[in-house]
Amino acid sequence: MDAGTARRRLSSARVGHLATVTATNRAHLVPCCFAIEGETIYSAIDAKPKSTLALRRLQNIRSNPAVSLLVDHYDENWDSLWWVRVDGIARTADDAVERGRAMGLLAAKYEQYVAMPPPGPVLAIDIGCWRMWP
Amino acid sequence: MDAGTARRRLSSARVGHLATVTATNRAHLVPCCFAIEGETIYSAIDAKPKSTLALRRLQNIRSNPAVSLLVDHYDENWDSLWWVRVDGIARTADDAVERGRAMGLLAAKYEQYVAMPPPGPVLAIDIGCWRMWP
Numbered sequence: 515m516d517a518g519t520a521r522r523r524l525s526s527a528r529v530g531h532l533a534t535v536t537a538t539n540r541a542h543l544v545p546c547c548f549a550i551e552g553e554t555i556y557s558a559i560d561a562k563p564k565s566t567l568a569l570r571r572l573q574n575i576r577s578n579p580a581v582s583l584l585v586d587h588y589d590e591n592w593d594s595l596w597w598v599r600v601d602g603i604a605r606t607a608d609d610a611v612e613r614g615r616a617m618g619l620l621a622a623k624y625e626q627y628v629a630m631p632p633p634g635p636v637l638a639i640d641i642g643c644w645r646m647w648p
Numbered sequence: 649m650d651a652g653t654a655r656r657r658l659s660s661a662r663v664g665h666l667a668t669v670t671a672t673n674r675a676h677l678v679p680c681c682f683a684i685e686g687e688t689i690y691s692a693i694d695a696k697p698k699s700t701l702a703l704r705r706l707q708n709i710r711s712n713p714a715v716s717l718l719v720d721h722y723d724e725n726w727d728s729l730w731w732v733r734v735d736g737i738a739r740t741a742d743d744a745v746e747r748g749r750a751m752g753l754l755a756a757k758y759e760q761y762v763a764m765p766p767p768g769p770v771l772a773i774d775i776g777c778w779r780m781w782p
Binding site: 528529531533534535539540541542543544545578580581582583584586588590592595597599601626630 | 662663665667668669673674675676677678679712714715716717718720722724726729731733735760764
């Protein structure tokens with residue numbers, strides 16, 4: 515898979531899988547909606563800011579910002595399987611301008627966000643490397 | 649989601665997402681086929697035993713056996729989203745009897761394995777806890 519195909523597949527995927535590492539070095543994994551701009555991925559925390567679901571992800575990236583986001587395609591014809599993974603460094607998009615921009619990107623990709631803006635912070639992942647298969 | 653639904657959804661999912669942690673505490677993430685029996689999940693390494701893809705996962709579980717496997721359902725109606733995650737301890741199924749049994753379970757779930765038995769080791773994940781949403 516070439517880099518252009520990898521970017522196109524990642525950009526258009528409706529759901530990704532985000533792996534973070536807890537402070538006690540255990541893997542933590544959640545599905546998430548996301549949008550990409552340049553070499554940054556944005557993902558809103560759909561859960562309320564103080565909920566357990568939101569806190570776990572935020573705590574993890576504070577103690578260890580190295581994260582991994584995977585999108586993949588499953589097909590019963592195993593010759594058609596593929597996946598694209600980006601490894602990067604996560605942070606919360608605290609700057610109001612960047613957060614607004616990210617919310618615009620997310621709402622443009624997911625109309626669900628237009629009616630129901632996510633209440634929590636926005637995660638930004640600055641991509642360090644792309645991996646793809648095959 | 650009750651425990652029975654979670655088990656049924658996990659069991660019938662065609663693909664899961666496996667997160668491991670590298671020796672340098674970075675998240676690593678791959679899609680994988682798997683089968684469940686009791687509280688153990690089996691997943692064959694499809695890549696050749698000495699390939700980079702296979703080695704990375706095996707090295708990770710040797711240095712840190714705590715892994716996480718997620719299955720999820722995406723739907724444009726966000727009221728229909730769900731996921732099931734099991735956190736557990738991974739090992740290779742080195743015992744010939746257990747490996748044979750695991751291969752039988754995998755071939756029963758995926759007919760692709762009947763024609764094309766996976767060349768690599770079989771991972772066993774002993775489930776420590778189940779998480780599900782909603």
